[in-house]
Amino acid sequence: MSKKSTRSSKPKPDPDSGTQSTVTALKKVLYISEKLLSDDDQRLRLDRFYHPGQGKDALFVTHPDGQIMELLEYAEPRRSWLIHSEICSNGRVYMTMPLDATLLALHHLRKHCTQKAMSLENIAVHEANTSRLLTQFVSSDSLGRVADVKVSGDLTFYKYNQERTLAWLSLKTRQVAETLKKKQIHCGHSAQSQNFVRSDKLAEDTVINEMNYTRMACDIVGRYLDADLHDQLVGYLHIPSEIQAIVEEKTAAQKRKSNVGQEDSNRKKIKLNNHDSDAASRLKISGLLDSEDVKDCIISPPTVEPLKERSMTAKEKALAKGAKGTKSIASFFKAK
Known part of the structure; x- marks a missing residue:
């Protein structure tokens, strides 16, 4: 057997397999918000709730005081971490991002409370992980912004209201757009770094790309919405299509030139x-x-016209007549 075939026959070690030390495999890099670590107990919990934008369950970091944050994961191929003197083969990065739990509750309201009003207990019966989400992380005041609330004794019933929901989502979108403006984040298809943009051009682009800020903010909010609800929000805000936005940007660039x-x-x-x-x-x-x-x-x-000669006076005419036939003074300096 050749040396080449011997090398190819050996299986390559799996970096995530259990052959490595258990301590190295358990190490992960996590950026977590200080709000979740405000107390000494640090009683954090990982919960799986339905994510409308992803269409499946996702991980969320929750705190007993009602805080909830989405756990984002960034993974790139062939990446690892050097932690002290050890190499962690899992090069993924995890970080927490604050989230309004009402966005997650919208999916369940639209699914169960569109035709009739229902209590949160009845909604939780149909969904496995919905009871903890609706009862501990969503308040009745926040649900009242997207649904009609009816109280009967000790029970509270909710019915999904589309007009209220779109108005509330548009307000959320405008708040995100204002944050993007304050951070001076360039939006649109021709977005550039602020370091390479002149101040006067930046002021013009801020006026021109007003709709681009709204579009990006709508996409950020739409990450937590069902696809059809996101389309309704786009129509409610009168956001043009991306093709039309590209045409408008090209027209604005030609006008600027x-x-x-x-x-x-x-x-x-x-x-x-x-x-x-x-x-x-x-x-x-x-x-x-x-x-x-x-x-x-x-x-x-x-208007370019030929130069006019100045009319000679009688004295100048007499001098010109007397000088006729005489040599010029320059003739005396010629080489002989």
Whole structure:
């Protein structure tokens, strides 16, 4: 057997298999919010709730005081962590992000409370992990913003209200858009880093890309909504399609270039006018033109007319007649 075939026959070790030390396999890199670590007990819990944007259950970090955060995972191929003197083959990064649990509750309200009003206990019967979500992390006030609330004795019933939901989601979208503006995050298909954008161009883009901020904010909020509800929110906010947005950005860029070209042409005209005024002043000093002709040159520089000879006086005519036939003074300095 050749050496090449012997090497290829050996199985490659699996970095995530149990052959490595257990301590290294359990180490993970997690960025967690300080709000979840405010007390000494640090009684955190990992729960699985239905994620409407993903269409399946996802992990969430919860705290007994009612805080809930989504656990995001970023994984890239061929990545690892060097922790002290050990190498952790799991190069994934986990981080927590704050979340309004009402966005998760919308899926269950639209699924069970569209035709009739139901209590949270009845909704939880149909879903496995919904009881903890609706009873501990969603308040009745927040549900009242997206549903009609009816109270009968000790029981509270909720019925999904589409108009209230879209109004509440649009308010959420505008809040996210304002945050993007404060952070000066460039949105749109021609987004660039702020380090490579001039301040005057940045001010123009902020006005032009107003809808781009709304579109990106709508996409951020739509990550936690069902696909049909996200489409309804896009129509409610009158957000144009991406193809139309690309056309509008190209039109705005062409308009900006034409304005720059017009400014350059105006600068050239100013320089030409200054040059013409200087030339007219030199002609006036030379005495070759009359004062009226010089004024005409200053007032209307585009019209170019041939220079007019100044009419000679009687004294100048007599001197010219007397000098006829005489040699010029330059002839005396010629080489003989």
